[in-house]
């Protein structure tokens with residue numbers, strides 16, 4: 001029985017693939033390399049010393065997707081094939097709704113046809129919009145997303161809830177990621193944003209690496225201890241391990257729909273991140289204070305208690321590992 005990973009060559013998918021293989025799970029990866037590189041596949045094999053099946057297909061192509069289900073015994077699916085660039089989603093809403101929402105629908109429909117009803121979905125803290133309480137618990141109100149990317153996450157969550165209501169033989173895990181950073185300690189796989197990065201950590205490492213001139217700190221007048229935005233950064237390997245714990249729960253319980261925050265429970269400001277990066281790497285990050293970025297909120301961090309109690313999962317790596325491993329990936333891939 002295999003676990004299917006659409007988007008398994010991407011940032012979160014590849015790190016989860018490594019953890020699954022290390023745990024002796026059988027996986028099948030499909031990817032169209034729209035935001036990833038074919039060389040990642042060999043790197044996953046190199047890190048784990050394990051092999052897996054791969055199909056270069058677009059997960060929205062129903063016929064090709066069905067072929068994968070016909071040729072393999074797929075028991076569960078972890079979907080990493082979503083587009084994720086916030087700014088781009090504003091420019092290309094049709095592409096985002098099509099790939100993320102239609103893609104998820106096609107995938108779920110094909111899964112149903114082949115009797116596979118175990119699904120783990122990569123959601124995001126973005127579904128909480130401007131959160132009503134901090135730290136954020138899973139029962140906080142969702143909605144008020146500020147861009148099409150975030151709205152696709154919200155819509156897919158709703159589709160999954162409706163699907164489970166209609167047929168409670170499904171086992172569904174919704175994982176709301178906070179801010180994934182870092183990379184595998186080998187430095188072989190990591191985050192490869194296309195063009196100029198939007199997210200903080202990829203920008204910091206490129207400034208330190210002199211690929212970008214200086215970081216703009218978007219706003220220092222928020223209602224936070226130092227005025228800059230506060231987020232819950234989580235090491236990608238911890239995040240990947242959360243998927244194994246989620247799968248374990250889906251395998252142990254016969255069915256159900258479960259929602260968990262995957263975060264550390266600690267908030268760091270933009271200036272905290274710059275300081276932590278400089279301290280743990282010895283590099284300098286040139287920055288200036290710039291106006292607020294539209295759509296940003298002041299503070300967002302998780303209450304991760306539910307995942308700890310019910311999944312027996314908790315983030316182990318701290319801010320120093322996150323910074324060191326983000327830097328290590330850049331240094332190793334110069």
Ligand code: UD1
Pocket residue numbers: 086124125126150178179180198199200201203215216217218219228229230231270293295296
């Ligand atoms: C963003 C997305 C979120 C997505 C997440 C993925 C928005 C509004 N939200 O979250 O939907 O799930 O990425 O990781 O874009 N910052 C700077 N300078 C920069 C970049 C960022 O000061 O060049 C600041 C931001 O203002 C924010 C913090 O750093 O306070 C983190 O930003 P970012 O890494 O983009 O993540 P989020 O905005 O939290």
